[in-house]
Amino acid sequence: MFIVDTDVHNYWSSAEVLLPYLEPYWRDFLVRGEKPGPAGSFPHGHRPWLHPEGFSRHDIRPQTEEDNYLIMREKHLDLYDIDVAILTADEPLEASTLANYHYANALVKAYNDYMIDWWLPKDRRFKGSIIISPTDPHGAAAEIRRLGAHKDIVQVLASHGSQRPYGDPFYHPIFEACAEVGLPFAIHFGGQGGVNHNAIASGPTTYYWETHALLSQPAMTHVVSMISNGVFEKYPDLYFVVIECGVSWVPSLMWRLDANFKALRKETPWLKMLPSEYCRRNIRFSTQPLEQLQNVRHLWETLEHMDGQNTLLFASDYPHWDFDAPTNIHIPPAWRDKVMGLNALEVYKRIEAPAASARVA
Secondary structure, eight states, X not given: OOOEEEXXXXXXXXXXXXXXXXXXXXXXXXXXXXXXXXXXXXXXXXXXXXXXXXXXXXXXXXXXXXXXXXXXXXXXXXXXXXSEEEEOOSGGGGGGGOSOHHHHHHHHHHHHHHIIIIIGGGOTTEEEEEEOOTTSHHHHHHHHHHHTTOTTEEEEEEESOOSSOTTSGXXXXXXXXXXXXXXXXXXXXXXXXXXXXXXXXXXXXXXXXXXXXXXXXXXXXXXXXXXXXXXXXXSTXXXXXXXXXXXXXXXXXXXXXXXXXXXXXXXXXXXXXOHHHHHHXXXXXXXXXXXXXXXXXXXXXXXXXXXXXXXXXXXXXXXXXXXXXXXXXXXXXXXXXXXXXXXXXXXXXXXXXXXXHHXXX
């Protein structure tokens, strides 16, 4: 089976790997400036909660920088015969929490160069994500245009913690750049804290597990905002990928949106289709974390209402604590070829289809 893992976190041992990629002024900022943790920590706005176990699996404890790749190769890429692994970074997503967007831009730019230099050449299976800081949409657009033509870059990625819903015209320069270079725009759970203090609807949460259970809230807001603000009329070929935000909420949200749109569509005359039709055409959702039900058929019935066979993309979230192995994804057996890999070929145009087809055959 052809497997595309759309959420593989490439860790580092220290944020100081970015030093060679920073201009002297920002290098001094990172070395001498205030940290949220010990030396080598990545700058970010403090979260109100802390993970009680650390974010990574306990069996993955790299001792050197090279271990980050070697352990991934042994315990994930080779073990599960992954064909394509889309790198989604980790701490760099937190740059979106910083008030100083100049610093945030410098940090994500340094990460992108480090990822291209250090990670992509290590394994033919790797594809990269351009990390952006959405607090400065024009700076983000410049970064997308700077690297968007790279043959192994397959998407633009931001945190789902943000200052505004992503459909807001404030962010449209990002989508214009994505459309220009032909890359999907993806959001990943994270980036709460700092300037993104409203990431959870009613206010800050207290515990990590409480926050994780509510990870769908910001995603729901972004999905509705992207549709209602006409992003997919303005950029009809743009794919919006929602990573690590759950999926079972999608059908009920679309039912409500369609009903409200039919009654109140005069507010948004630029929309030509039902919200659920934009969702099926332009939005894709990663499987991890797939909701865990005692009777899995109840989940499958829900997923059928979002056309899950065509809208779901496999994700493992390696090496995080709630990692999903490719052998343990609870989807209908008839969907596996599409969800595990073939659906990704429609979204990530630079993944080579001929190799995929040969593998499936």
